[in-house]
Amino acid sequence: MARLPTVTDVGRVAGVSRQTVSNVLNSPTIVKSETREKVQAAIAQLGYRPDASARRLRTRKSSTLGIRLDPMTNGISGSVHDRFLHALTEQADERGLRIMLFTATDPNDEIRQFSRMRDGADVDAFVLTSTFYDDPRTEWLIANDVPFVTFGRPWGIDDMNDPLHLWVDVDGWSGVREATAHLLAEGATRVAFLGWPSHSGTGDDRRRGWRDAMTAGTSLTPAQLDELEMATEDGVSQGRDAIRSLAPGSFDAVVCVSDSLALGAILAAGADIPVIGYDNTPVANAIGLSSVEQPLAEVAAGALELLMGPRGAEILDRTTTPDEPKHRLVKPHLVVRTRQLS
């Protein structure tokens, strides 16, 4: 980029000192009108503009939010983070905020990035995704008094209302419960659940939604429910293998914790077994898979409102507003479709 004109350049053209230019910009009344006019003419001639870096330096505000870009996954649900990033960027833009991306290899590396960006005053706050039990990242941010909001509950902490931990999350329990109840209402009696291994906060929450709906809507015993409950890593082939491991006829519908697993379930279970996924990915839309939609625009709006109020771009000091909500739990909704493939 061509070097931008500086205060020094303006002074040179106007034949005055750098300090005089600075006075014209910041305290024009102390400068003689003749001098002021010369400086203003030089500013116009050079197209000089006060610099954003200088403004950032004065205000110590970057008007920028930092967010880690997750590594690309091959799963079809990985796009959820990308869709959240789109929603966040668009809504931040409406507030005059920008989004700074960075990458990190693990939580400790992410903390090193936080530290570097904090030291540089590069961002005003961080937006974190994919929270997990005993998350060291939020501990560090709280200990270092760095504003942040998480997409995801602070799994494992005692007080979900901790005013130091702003969070937005989607009520996965409610979404999976609704999906399961829908299948029962449509005539299913033995809805299998395809989930992730335990100690994923998000996965455990969704599993409870299935279990509560089955307990309320069927007369199956806890032991019978255990037989319908599967846990596997995420992925299409994992979903297929899990369903193949069930005895044919032992289940008549499947609810899955992700669209990737649901696609695998469809490939293994055949055309007459209804399957519901989670995330409402473009793939679900493409193949006619019913799926639970996470309202990501609402999540992004909630994250920005918790940090900065209903509008504006200034980080609020939430410790001084004890009555303001510090989190938001957003309801997902089931999108019902007719399957396009067997």
Place this chain on the structure above:
Amino acid sequence: MARLPTVTDVGRVAGVSRQTVSNVLNSPTIVKSETREKVQAAIAQLGYRPDASARRLRTRKSSTLGIRLDPMTNGISGSVHDRFLHALTEQADERGLRIMLFTATDPNDEIRQFSRMRDGADVDAFVLTSTFYDDPRTEWLIANDVPFVTFGRPWGIDDMNDPLHLWVDVDGWSGVREATAHLLAEGATRVAFLGWPSHSGTGDDRRRGWRDAMTAGTSLTPAQLDELEMATEDGVSQGRDAIRSLAPGSFDAVVCVSDSLALGAILAAGADIPVIGYDNTPVANAIGLSSVEQPLAEVAAGALELLMGPRGAEILDRTTTPDEPKHRLVKPHLVVRTRQLS
């Protein structure tokens, strides 16, 4: 964020002037050692660090690249831009560069964003995606001497080697030609082409790949090829409708300009018609769709190398290096799979 300590704070704690602190930081030899030690103790006590904004102001370098985040599409190929963004962010990170995201409603709005970020010295260069004929964005960037590189050829300009227009692109002609030749080698004789409407530079380029492979590998006349050539907007249902409009038996394989169209083609054409998509999306991997893979990591590496050389984070002045390559055309490759659904 807690206010960071400033030079003024350091001076107050050390009992010296702001200028003396500045001298310790920038010209320590001119400061008495006793004073220097007091200032260094205050720096350590307060945890003061020279500010990135101040550094940016001195150097007029932001170490940041700007890129527009495309609006989210419902198509399954939209993720190509997201995958490119991941590759770019990771590789920029390795050079100590960050990525600043913004949104724009149309090309003129994007130009307004360029202008604002240029004026603020917020970014050192821009990375553009989705170039098109008579693109006003690159005209503006060239006219305003703002460094940039495009992912996508400067469609429509006379000189693809214009040193002012750095670009990286994937050789779609080669990719679709390879896919078509593969189907012919496997026994197909009448490969239909499902493309986008004309005057998409990218789409026209891929169409030529199909046509050249069919001309070389079959004895079909131009008029017969015309009957096998379809053009439609992108999308699964559009792909399905296009294939349904062909007479059954008039084609025995399909090459598509996107995985979205390919998924539609699969749903309409039945299990015995081979289909090849383009973009090698996670969906293709999930359902066993053969597809042309764009090597996005190589595209991202090429973009950074054209801007800044093989390593480093300084924008090169390419007008002074006439012998250096100003563009890079990357070869895609066909990923062959066994279909998992009928």
